[in-house]
Amino acid sequence: xxxTSTRRGFMKGGLTxxxxxATAGLVAPARAxxxxxxxxxxxxxxYSGAGVDASxxxxxxxxxxxxxxxxxxxxxxxxxxxxNFTPLHELDGIITPNGLCFERHHAGVAEVDPQQHRLxxxxxxxxxxxxxxxxxxxxxxxxxxxxxxxxxxxGMEWRGAQLNGCQYTHGMVHCVMYTxxxxxxxxxxxxxxxxxxxxxxxxxxxxxMTRSIPLEKAMEDCLVAFKMNGEALRPEQGYxxxxxxxxxxxxxxxxxxxxxxVGDEPWHAREETSKYTDxxxxxxxxxxxxxxDVKSVITSPSPQMPITHGKGRTVLTGLAWSGxxxxxRVDVSLDGGRNWVTARLDGxxxxxxxxxxxxxxxxxxxxxxxxxxxxxxxGFVQPTKQELRAVRGANSIYHxxxxxxxxxxxxxxxxxxEIS
Ligand code: MTE
Ligand code: CO
Numbered sequence: 119x120x121x122t123s124t125r126r127g128f129m130k131g132g133l134t135x136x137x138x139x140a141t142a143g144l145v146a147p148a149r150a151x152x153x154x155x156x157x158x159x160x161x162x163x164x165y166s167g168a169g170v171d172a173s174x175x176x177x178x179x180x181x182x183x184x185x186x187x188x189x190x191x192x193x194x195x196x197x198x199x200x201x202n203f204t205p206l207h208e209l210d211g212i213i214t215p216n217g218l219c220f221e222r223h224h225a226g227v228a229e230v231d232p233q234q235h236r237l238x239x240x241x242x243x244x245x246x247x248x249x250x251x252x253x254x255x256x257x258x259x260x261x262x263x264x265x266x267x268x269x270x271x272x273g274m275e276w277r278g279a280q281l282n283g284c285q286y287t288h289g290m291v292h293c294v295m296y297t298x299x300x301x302x303x304x305x306x307x308x309x310x311x312x313x314x315x316x317x318x319x320x321x322x323x324x325x326x327m328t329r330s331i332p333l334e335k336a337m338e339d340c341l342v343a344f345k346m347n348g349e350a351l352r353p354e355q356g357y358x359x360x361x362x363x364x365x366x367x368x369x370x371x372x373x374x375x376x377x378x379x380v381g382d383e384p385w386h387a388r389e390e391t392s393k394y395t396d397x398x399x400x401x402x403x404x405x406x407x408x409x410x411d412v413k414s415v416i417t418s419p420s421p422q423m424p425i426t427h428g429k430g431r432t433v434l435t436g437l438a439w440s441g442x443x444x445x446x447r448v449d450v451s452l453d454g455g456r457n458w459v460t461a462r463l464d465g466x467x468x469x470x471x472x473x474x475x476x477x478x479x480x481x482x483x484x485x486x487x488x489x490x491x492x493x494x495x496x497g498f499v500q501p502t503k504q505e506l507r508a509v510r511g512a513n514s515i516y517h518x519x520x521x522x523x524x525x526x527x528x529x530x531x532x533x534x535x536e537i538s
Contacts, residue, residue: 184208185205185208185218186205186218187202187203187204187205187218187219187220187221188202188203188205188285188286189201189202189203190203190281190286193274198223198225198226199223199224199225199226199325200222200223201220201221201222201223201268201270201290202220202221203220203285203286203289203290204218204219204220204285204289204290204291204292205218205285205289205422206284206285206288206289206291206415206417206437207283207284207285207417207418207420207422207423208422208423209417210435210474211465211474212263212293212437212465212466212468212471212472212473212474213263213293213294213295213347214292214293214294214472215347216294216346216347216349216352216355217352218292219292219294219346219352219354219355220268220289220290220291220292221354221355222268222290222368223323223325223354224323224325224327225323225324225325226323226324227323227353227354228321228322228323228324228353228373228374229353230322230353230357230358230374232251232357232358233251235250235251235322235358235359235374235376236248236249236250236376237249237254237304237342237359237375237376237377237378238376238377238378239304239305239307239308239377239378239379239380240377240378240379240380241314241318241379241380241381242310242311242313242314242380242381242382243305243308243309243310243311243314243380244308244309244310244311245307245308245309246308247304247307247308249304251344251358251359254299254304254342254344254359257299257303257304258299258300258303259297259298259299260297260298260299260300260341261295261296261297262295262296262339262341262362262364263293263294263295263296263466263468263471264293264294264296264362264364264365264470264471265291265292265293265410265439265470265471265472266291266292266293266362266368266371267290267291267367267368267410267413267439267441268290268291268367268368268369269367269368269369269394269407269410269516269517270290270515270516271288271289271290271291271368271518272287272288272290272413272518272519272520272522273514273515273516273518274286274287274515275287275503275518275520275522275534275536276507276512276514276515276518277512278536279523279534279535279536280534281534282421282422282533282534283420283421283422283534284415284416284417284420284421284422284522285422287415287522287534288413288415288437288522290368291437291439291472293439293471293472294346294347295346295347295348296341296343296345296346296362297343297344297345297346297348298341298342298343298344298345298362299341299342300339300340300341300342301317301336301337301340301341301342301361301378302336302337302338302340304342304378305317305336305337305378305380308380310333310380311380313382314333314380314381314382315332315333315381315382315383316330316331316332316333316380316381316382316383316384316385317330317331317332317333317336317378317379317380317381318330318331318377318378318379318380318381318385318387319331319361319370319372319375319377319378320372320375320376320377320378320379321356321372321373321374321375321376322374322375322376323373323374327369327372327373327389328372328385328387328388328389329369329370329372329387329389329390330381330384330385330386330387330390330406331363331370333380335363335366335408339364340361340362340363340364341361341362341364342359342360342361342362342375343359343360343361343362344358344359355373356371356372356373356374356375357374359374359375359376360372360373360374360375361373361375363408364441364469364470365409365410365440365441365442365443365469365470366408366409366410366441367394367407367408367409367410367516367517369389369393369394370408384406390405390406391405394407394516395407395516396510396514396516396517397511397513397514398510398511398513398514399510399511399512399513400511407516407517408441409441409442410439410440410441410517410519411440411441411442411498411500411517411519412438412439412440412441412442412445412492412493412494412498412499412500412519413438413439413440413492413500413519414436414437414438414439414445414448414475414490414491414492414500414521415436415437415490415522416434416435416436416450416488416489416490416522416524417435417436417437418433418434418435418436419432419434419488419524419526419530419532420524420532421524421532421533421534423532424526424530424531424532425481425526425530425532426530427530428483428530429480429481429482429483430480430481431478431479431480431481432478432479432480432481433476433477433478434450434461434476434477434478434479434488435474435475435476435477436448436450436461436474436475436490437472437473437474437475438463438472438473438475438490438492439470439471439472439473439492440470440492440494440495440496440498441470442494442495442496442498443469443470443494443495443496444467444468444469444473444494444495445463445467445473445492445493445494445495446493446494446495447460447463447492447493448460448461448463448473448475448490448491448492448493449461449490449491449493450475450477450488450489450490450491451487451488451489451490451491452479452486452487452488453486453487454487454489454523454537454538455487455489455491455502455521455537455538458491459477461475461476461477461490462475462476462477462478463475464476473492475490483528484528485525485526485527485528486524486525486526487523487524487525487526487535487537488523488524488525488526488532489521489522489523489524489538490521490522491521500519500520500521501519501520501521502520502521502538503518503520503521503536503538504538505520506518506519506520507520521538522534523535523536523537523538
């Protein structure tokens with residue numbers, strides 16, 4: 119008890135300093151003195167905790183149990199060919215934790231035994247080859263941080279504001295460090311014939327996902343990856359092997375990769391004809407729209423992250439990315455695009471990876487229309503939704519990189535709206 123009273127005495131002494139901070143307009147600290155959370159000893163401060171092996175494979179605190187992937191049940195007919203969403207609003211920095219990477223499966227998660235898994239290279243090659251996982255481990259490895267965005271990310275927002283939260287409007291993106299072998303080394307091993315111009319990856323899942331990738335891209339920066347964030351790929355992300363196609367639409371990043379065929383022309387697979395093509399207003403469709411355009415979103419404040427502290431110092435943060443390279447600038451508007459300020463980019467700036475931005479401001483308690491606009495190193499500027507529709511119409515569900523607006527009401531509640 120003496121200890122507690124000593125602490126109480128100390129906190130009383132600290133009151134003046136706290137009050138001074140508040141009047142200086144900085145973060146208003148808790149009024150010291152009366153808060154039992156600091157004056158009383160808590161159980162965790164009194165008793166020893168669980169020992170080292172309580173959780174041999176660690177997991178987040180139980181208090182973080184709400185931070186999880188979530189789906190929107192009505193979007194798809196069943197969960198096997200479906201999608202769930204990364205909780206972007208709860209994350210910081212640029213790396214997505216493995217257990218929170220959104221999932222998109224066309225035929226559920228294949229449970230592949232790595233001992234039985236093989237990667238075949240066939241088609242227009244000098245020597246068709248079949249690699250075991252152990253064979254692949256003998257090629258030089260590289261580590262790269264890349265975002266993966268599904269072409270259908272923000273697809274539900276094409277015709278107007280619909281889903282209330284950046285988890286749902288923008289959560290079909292994740293960014294991890296991959297460890298893998300450059301595809302060009304494997305293709306060189308098989309020897310691509312002069313006529314070989316395209317590569318078709320095929321998945322070992324029941325959807326047998328196939329896409330056509332031009333040889334130049336395959337030779338440039340594609341990886342055959344077996345690790346994410348240092349550990350084995352998760353089953354959901356294609357364990358034991360997936361293709362990484364930096365900056366290009368997620369659909370091409372074939373999971374559970376079992377075969378690479380080299381050909382002289384594209385295969386016109388289902389996923390590049392009936393799906394993953396962009397129907398324009400004139401009834402024609404854009405095809406082979408591989409690169410993911412420059413895009414950004416404010417992750418907090420956002421509908422799942424309202425402002426709960428009232429007026430005063432507020433931290434706005436978000437993510438920006440581009441399939442064309444690095445992000446060079448992010449602008450932020452608090453008034454629906456009338457006035458813009460340059461946000462502060464923080465953390466690593468890596469090509470074809472997520473970039474983190476912040477903008478600290480003093481909220482006067484009036485309503486806000488928050489927007490962010492990213493510009494990439496190739497000079498592409500993120501368009502408004504109106505600008506995008508003027509060019510693409512509203513038929514498509516893919517490649518929506520329009521500027522997102524969040525309305526902040528006077529009580530701090532945030533909603534998905536569209537104003538430009
Ligand atoms: N690969 C296979 N074999 N099967 C699939 O269903 N889905 C694709 C792609 N690769 C898919 C696949 C789609 S549409 C996307 S957006 C990404 O994987 C999703 O990757 P993720 O589940 O790791 O987020
Ligand atoms: Co996809």
